[in-house]
Amino acid sequence: MLSTLLVQLLTGLSGASSLFLVSAGLTVIFGVTRVVNFSHGSLYMLGAYTGWSILSRLPREPLPFILGVLLTVAALALLGALLERLLLRRIYAAPELLQLLFTFGVVLVVQDATQAIWGPNDLPLPRGRWLRSFVEIGDARVPLYDLILIAIGPAVLAALWLLLTRTRWGTLIRAATQDREMVAALGVDQKRLFTSVFALGAGLAGLAGALSLPDGSANLQMDLSIITDAFVVVVVGGLGSVPGAFLASILIGVLQAFGIVVLPQATLVLVFVIMAAVLVVRPNGLLGRPQAIRENPASTTLIRPAEPALRWLGLAALILAAAAPLFVGPFLLSVLTEMAVAMLFAAALHFMMGPGGMASFGHAAWFGLGAYAAALAVKGLALPMTAGLLIAPLLAGTAAALFGWFVVRLSGVYLAMLTLAFAQIVWAVMFQAVDLTGGDNGILGVWPAQWATDRLVFYWLTLALCTAATLVLRTILYAPFGYALRGARDSELRAAAIGLDATRLRHAAFTIAGAAAGLAGSLAAFSKGSVFPGFIAISRSVDALLMVLLGGVQSMAGPIVGAIAYTGLFDLLLLATDQWRAVLGLSIIVLVLAFPQGIAGTAHRLWLRGKEA
Amino acid sequence: MLDVQDLHTHYGRAHILQGISLQVAPGEVLVLLGRNGAGKSTTLKSLIGLVRPTAGRIRFGTEYITGHEPHAIARAGLGYVPEERRIFTDLTVMENLEVGRLPPRPGLPAWTPERLFALFPNLGEMRTRLGGRMSGGEQQMLAIARTLMGNPRLILLDEPSEGLAPIIVEQMAHAITAMKRQGVTILLAEQNLHFATNIADRAAAIERGRIVWTGTIPALHADPALRDTLFGA
Ligand SMILES: Nc1ncnc2c1ncn2[C@@H]1O[C@H](COP(=O)(O)OP(=O)(O)O)[C@@H](O)[C@H]1O
Ligand SMILES: [Mg+2]
Numbered sequence: 001m002l003s004t005l006l007v008q009l010l011t012g013l014s015g016a017s018s019l020f021l022v023s024a025g026l027t028v029i030f031g032v033t034r035v036v037n038f039s040h041g042s043l044y045m046l047g048a049y050t051g052w053s054i055l056s057r058l059p060r061e062p063l064p065f066i067l068g069v070l071l072t073v074a075a076l077a078l079l080g081a082l083l084e085r086l087l088l089r090r091i092y093a094a095p096e097l098l099q100l101l102f103t104f105g106v107v108l109v110v111q112d113a114t115q116a117i118w119g120p121n122d123l124p125l126p127r128g129r130w131l132r133s134f135v136e137i138g139d140a141r142v143p144l145y146d147l148i149l150i151a152i153g154p155a156v157l158a159a160l161w162l163l164l165t166r167t168r169w170g171t172l173i174r175a176a177t178q179d180r181e182m183v184a185a186l187g188v189d190q191k192r193l194f195t196s197v198f199a200l201g202a203g204l205a206g207l208a209g210a211l212s213l214p215d216g217s218a219n220l221q222m223d224l225s226i227i228t229d230a231f232v233v234v235v236v237g238g239l240g241s242v243p244g245a246f247l248a249s250i251l252i253g254v255l256q257a258f259g260i261v262v263l264p265q266a267t268l269v270l271v272f273v274i275m276a277a278v279l280v281v282r283p284n285g286l287l288g289r290p291q292a293i294r295e296n297p298a299s300t301t302l303i304r305p306a307e308p309a310l311r312w313l314g315l316a317a318l319i320l321a322a323a324a325p326l327f328v329g330p331f332l333l334s335v336l337t338e339m340a341v342a343m344l345f346a347a348a349l350h351f352m353m354g355p356g357g358m359a360s361f362g363h364a365a366w367f368g369l370g371a372y373a374a375a376l377a378v379k380g381l382a383l384p385m386t387a388g389l390l391i392a393p394l395l396a397g398t399a400a401a402l403f404g405w406f407v408v409r410l411s412g413v414y415l416a417m418l419t420l421a422f423a424q425i426v427w428a429v430m431f432q433a434v435d436l437t438g439g440d441n442g443i444l445g446v447w448p449a450q451w452a453t454d455r456l457v458f459y460w461l462t463l464a465l466c467t468a469a470t471l472v473l474r475t476i477l478y479a480p481f482g483y484a485l486r487g488a489r490d491s492e493l494r495a496a497a498i499g500l501d502a503t504r505l506r507h508a509a510f511t512i513a514g515a516a517a518g519l520a521g522s523l524a525a526f527s528k529g530s531v532f533p534g535f536i537a538i539s540r541s542v543d544a545l546l547m548v549l550l551g552g553v554q555s556m557a558g559p560i561v562g563a564i565a566y567t568g569l570f571d572l573l574l575l576a577t578d579q580w581r582a583v584l585g586l587s588i589i590v591l592v593l594a595f596p597q598g599i600a601g602t603a604h605r606l607w608l609r610g611k612e613a
Numbered sequence: 614m615l616d617v618q619d620l621h622t623h624y625g626r627a628h629i630l631q632g633i634s635l636q637v638a639p640g641e642v643l644v645l646l647g648r649n650g651a652g653k654s655t656t657l658k659s660l661i662g663l664v665r666p667t668a669g670r671i672r673f674g675t676e677y678i679t680g681h682e683p684h685a686i687a688r689a690g691l692g693y694v695p696e697e698r699r700i701f702t703d704l705t706v707m708e709n710l711e712v713g714r715l716p717p718r719p720g721l722p723a724w725t726p727e728r729l730f731a732l733f734p735n736l737g738e739m740r741t742r743l744g745g746r747m748s749g750g751e752q753q754m755l756a757i758a759r760t761l762m763g764n765p766r767l768i769l770l771d772e773p774s775e776g777l778a779p780i781i782v783e784q785m786a787h788a789i790t791a792m793k794r795q796g797v798t799i800l801l802a803e804q805n806l807h808f809a810t811n812i813a814d815r816a817a818a819i820e821r822g823r824i825v826w827t828g829t830i831p832a833l834h835a836d837p838a839l840r841d842t843l844f845g846a
Contacts, residue, residue, distance in 0.1 A: 168711060175701045175712045182699040185661050186713045187687035187763050 003140035008257050014146040016253025017153030021208035022226055023233040023245040024160060025201030031177035031240030032197045035088060036096065036413050038103035041227030042110040043083075043202045047076050047209020048218035049114055052123045055213065060128025072210040073203045080202020084195050090593055092194075096413050097359045101549070102592040104542055107223060108585030115220060124217040131214045145214050152211065156204070157246050164242065173197060177240050224538060228424040231417045232271060236278050238288020239413070247286050268425045268432075275421070276406050283409070310557060321463060325456050334527070337459050339567045341524045344466040346547035346559035346566075348516035351473050354553040355482055356509040357489035358408065361416040362423025363517055363544045365403075368536030370396040370518025371525040372430060375443040380436075385449035389465070389522050396518020397511050404510035408503055420538065427536040442532035446525050462523050469516055474556050476512065485509055517544075543570075546588070614639045614798055615660075615691075615767055620669035622659045629655050630666070631822040637767065642789070642799040644813035646806065646843060652822040653802035654696050657769045660800075661693040662686045673767070688715060692765030696772050696802075698756040702745030706736055709744055709755055713762035721764060721796055729758040732788050750781035754788070767798040774808045786812050810834065818843050 026040045051072040058064035083106070091102050134141040164170035172193055176183045184190050212222070233252055237244030252271055259267030284290055321340070325333050349363045373395040374388035383391070407418055430437045437443060452458045476482055488495040488502035495502050525531045534540070543566065551562025573580050615637040622630035630652050637643045647653050658664045660671060662683040671679045678686050687693065701709050710726050717723030730737030733754040739747070744755065753773055760768060773789070774782045782805070789812050793799060803809035809816070810830045818826040818839070826839055833839065 168714075171704065171708050171711050175704060175708075178701050178703055179699055181663060181683075182695070182701075183712060184683040185663060185687055185693045185695070186760065187684050187715045188712070189682075189684045 003138055004261075006137065007140050007142060008261055009254065010142050010146055010150060012254035012257025013153070013250065014149035014253075015257060016249040017149045017156075018208045018212055019226075019229055019233055019253050020153045020246050020249035021156060021204045021211070023230045023237070023249055024156065024242050025204035026230050027234045027237065027240055027242060027245045028160075028173065029197055029201040030234065030413075032173055032180065033088075033092060033194050034096075035092065035099050035103070036231075036417065037088070037201075038100060038227060039083070039106035039110065040103075040201065040205055040230065041223035041225075042107050043076055043080060043205035044209045044212075044226050045114065045218070045220070045223040046079065046110065047072055047206030048212055048222060049118050049123070049209075050075050050206065051210030051213055052118075052125055052218045055125055055210070056123075060126065060131070062128075062130055065128070065131075069207065069210045073207045076206025076209070077199040077203035080205075081195050081199040083202070084198035087589065088198070089191065089194065094592065097416065097545070098549075098592050100361060100413075100416055101542065101545060101588055104538070105585040105588030105592070108539075108581040109589070110585075111220060111223065112579050112582035112585070118218070120220065122217040122219040125213040127214050149211060153246070153249070156207075157242070160242050169196065224424075228421055232275050232421050234285075235414060235417055235421075236275050236285055238282075238285030240289070241285065241287040244285055244287030268428045272422065272425050275418075279410070279414075279418075280406065314557070314560075318463075318467060322460065325459055330455060333455055333459055335567065335571050337455075337462050337527050338524075338571070339564050340459070340463045340466040341520050341527065342543075342547060342563035342567045343560050344469050344520040344523075345517055345544055346551070346563040347470045347473050347556070348513045348520065349544040350548045350553065350556070350559035351477065351516065352506075352509050352513040353548060354558075355477055355486045355489065356506055356513070358411070358415055358506060358510065359545075360419040360513075360541070361545070362419035362421070362538075362541050363513075364536045364538070364540035365419070365423035365426045366396040366400055366514040366517035367521035367524070367540065367544075368423075368426060368430065368531075368533075369399050369514075370521030371531045371535045372437060372443070372521075373518065374522035374525045375446040375531040376436070378446060379443055385452065385526060388526070389519070392522030392525075393515040393519040396521065397515030400514020400518075401507070401511040404507050404514070408506035408510050420541070423536055423538065423541055427533055430536060431533045437531075437533075440533065442530050444530045446531060447529050448526045452526075458527065462527065465519065465523060469519055470556075470560065473512070473516060477556065481505070481508070614674060615800065616670075616672040617660070618670045618672075620656070620659055620666050620671065622655055622664055622666045624655075624664070629822050630659060633659075633669070633819070633822070633824055635817050635824055635827070637798060637800050639798055640793070640796065641815060642793055642801060642813045644809040644816045645800065645802045645819055646804070646809060646816050647802075647819035648804065648843065651819045653819055654771055655822075656819065657693065657695075657771050657800070657802055660686075660769060661691060663693075687763060687765075690718060690764075690766035692760040692763055692768040694756045694760045694768065694770050694773065696775065698749075698752045700744035700747070700752045700755055700759075702743065704744055705741045706744070706747075706755060707740045709759050710762050713759035715763035718764045718766065721766070723764055724761045726762075729761060732761075732791055733758055750777050750784075753777060753781075753785065757788070757792075761792070761797070765797065767800065768792070770799060770801045772802055772804065774803065774805045782808055806840070 022040065022044050026037060029035065029037050029040070051069065054071050055065065055068040058068050087106065088103070091099050094102070131145050133144045135144050135147060164174055172183060172188055176190065176193055180190055229252065233245055233248040236251065237246070237248035251274065255271060255274060256267055259270050278286060321336065324336060328336070345363070345367055348366070349360060352358045352360060370392035374392040377383045377388040377391045378385060403422055407415060407422070410418060431439055433439070447453065448458050452461055484495070484500050485505045488500055488505045492502045521535060524535070547562040547566045548559045549562070550566055551558035551560065573583055577583060617633055617635050620630055620633040621628070633656055635643070645653050645656060655664065659666045662678070662681055665680060669679065670677060673689055673691055676689060678689060678691070701712060704712070707726065710729070735751055736754055736758060739751070744752065747755065757770070757773065770789070773785055777785065786808060789799065801809065801813060810833065813830055815827070815829050816833050817824050820843070
């Protein structure tokens with residue numbers, strides 16, 4: 001018994017080491033550049049693939065292994081420096097959300113590029129005998145490689161610590177983490193500092209990637225799976241704190257190792273609960289410092305009811321949309337259904353993001369919860385479709401209310417990262433709870449009720465429900481609640497002075513947005529006839545963000561136009577190429593580079609300039 | 614040494630500096646006098662490049678530095694000590710000095726921690742203390758010392774006497790005079806008339822983003838009406 005515990009502990013610690021290597025780079029990069037770098041997971045993945053290419057060509061002895069790993073580190077450091085100089089350097093002044101989106105664009109491009117270079121299959125590394133050997137500790141047999149990994153974590157921590165405290169470069173990094181503008185005013189070229197920090201972080205990610213090979217393989221899922229954990233670690237440890245990242249890695253790593261033995265399904269939830277608990281007690285993480293508040297550019301704009309002309313246009317569009325199926329074929333009908341769902345999904349995100357000032361990176365959580373709730377209601381409980389459509393927003397709203405209690409106390413990057421982490425956890429739960437959800441195979445045969453099986457009827461139903469729900473959101477927005485919400489967003493202090501409780505307003509907005517997204521999810525489930533974990537994937541959350549950003553946050557019309565345009569373009573893209581990730585990723589990168597203040601923000605500025613002229 | 618011509622600076626759409634022109638000669642102390650909100654800090658930030666001027670020219674020595682990056686301006690020999698001091702609170706005194714260190718300049722003796730500790734004896738007694746654990750006066754001294762580590766030919770001091778006890782203000786005046794003797798040219802922004810006129814050679818008065826008066830300190834003293842418009846109630 002004791003020995004199983006020991007083995008589990010050691011497994012946890014070795015996992016913690018890899019997690020620390022990735023998180024340390026992420027946190028140092030964030031500390032200095034203030035960029036939350038999604039693509040850090042891609043560097044980890046590239047580290048694994050590069051490591052595979054190098055190591056599989058070398059003899060399977062310890063010394064060549066070490067050499068190959070070091071080579072990988074150097075290659076990744078170079079790549080990281082390149083990535084910074086060519087791309088990330090251009091977005092330091094952009095709003096946080098766009099930075100996050102931008103680096104997600106990089107993730108997509110790297111995924112397709114990696115697949116193009118190394119192929120779609122997992123690449124396991126042939127292991128030499130020394131990598132398969134065990135060490136006897138008491139009556140337990142512990143893999144030697146686990147012990148090596150366990151030692152590497154503290155060794156890297158010590159090396160980083162020496163680097164940060166004993167060298168001029170490290171002193172500059174710590175100074176820049178606190179006040180990079182002042183560092184620049186003292187004559188330090190930030191660009192070089194940033195490039196070198198990226199190289200360091202990428203090198204560490206590459207190290208972690210290469211070191212992960214003996215225990216697994218290089219595969220195309222590792223980028224997003226590690227980045228979620230790393231986000232959690234970095235947030236729990238405190239953004240910018242390397243020792244914090246170390247503590248949090250151990251906490252999360254050990255917790256996961258034990259959780260898998262005790263209660264596999266609850267592990268992820270447990271991780272989340274721990275994270276929530278830490279942040280409630282210490283809002284800036286274990287060893288973090290308060291973040292300077294950045295101005296939210298979206299928040300400086302007013303949201304006004306549409307002009308009468310626009311309203312008539314909307315009505316005309318609605319009539320057209322209702323009449324369209326009489327003239328189009330089945331494919332376009334399914335696109336139209338998708339557009340209606342997307343409209344509600346985007347409007348829900350806009351509701352919390354624009355007026356509420358909470359930019360969620362995990363909006364797919366509510367969409368997916370709604371979809372699964374509806375599917376389980378009709379398949380598991382044999383309830384009618386109408387019940388499913390009712391349960392979905394209720395369940396998604398309830399979940400949003402529970403999770404929201406905690407998340408609305410955060411803002412900016414913390415909020416974005418936590419909503420993302422939450423969505424990933426919901427994803428993983430649905431993926432793992434095979435008995436209930438069918439795991440990767442999903443739930444099939446989620447068909448509408450008898451009276452709505454006709455595609456046409458179902459489309460009308462979807463259009464009616466989505467339009468109605470969007471109008472409800474709009475009504476709330478222009479009711480006193482909506483004005484109070486915007487007041488709280490623009491100045492929490494002023495709102496408090498006139499007796500508004502900003503946290504409660506935000507919480508209510510979060511819950512409403514969750515419920516609306518849940519309804520959208522359930523409609524998507526019945527429309528597709530099935531539900532998969534993909535309903536909750538990060539890329540779906542990003543879809544919603546792109547729709548809102550494409551249309552603009554300033555008006556209710558924004559997300560609607562954005563949803564329709566995005567869905568249409570995306571379906572075209574899917575028809576045209578199977579490299580849709582690369583194309584979408586490149587489009588995101590180009591868009592953010594062209595409009596670093598957001599499309600809406602740029603339009604707004606042009607409009608202001610036009611008015612001045 | 615420093616020649617500023619018709620400098621304009623905006624924050625967003627607010628037109629803050631509306632045509633600042635001033636000159637600082639080598640070796641002199643020029644004080645920029647003005648009320649709260651007159652635009653003193655904005656002027657200094659525009660000079661060091663932390664905010665980008667929208668129009669005008671800044672010549673430093675023989676070089677035009679308008680629109681250059683702050684680090685390039687600092688490397689050209691312009692030092693900046695911000696009003697808020699902006700000490701690195703997680704770094705020790707020695708580490709703070711290290712961040713400010715730049716290569717020596719030909720013709721000027723390089724500042725070393727030891728020379729700085731002679732100028733600010735308090736600092737020498739707390740080399741390993743964290744910036745965050747220092748009093749306001751000590752932080753102010755450290756902020757100046759840190760900038761001197763870059764061996765500036767001209768230093769921009771933003772209200773170094775602000776919020777300090779009278780005895781510390783006195784020490785500060787001594788240190789600044791000593792700095793001047795060692796060859797540093799100084800552009801000082803101040804509201805504290807007594808402090809400023811004790812150490813400055815010339816004054817420029819700023820009001821609502823414009824220079825409204827320039828002259829010597831005796832001329833300033835001789836003009837009570839001017840002092841009233843600048844600092845009267
Ligand atoms: N970051 C800023 N954004 C907008 N306005 C500013 C900012 N900083 C200063 N101001 C405004 O510019 C004017 C000049 O400020 P400042 O240069 O700090 O004056 P001083 O240093 O003389 O007290 C003031 O009206 C102030 O409100
Ligand atoms: Mg000032």
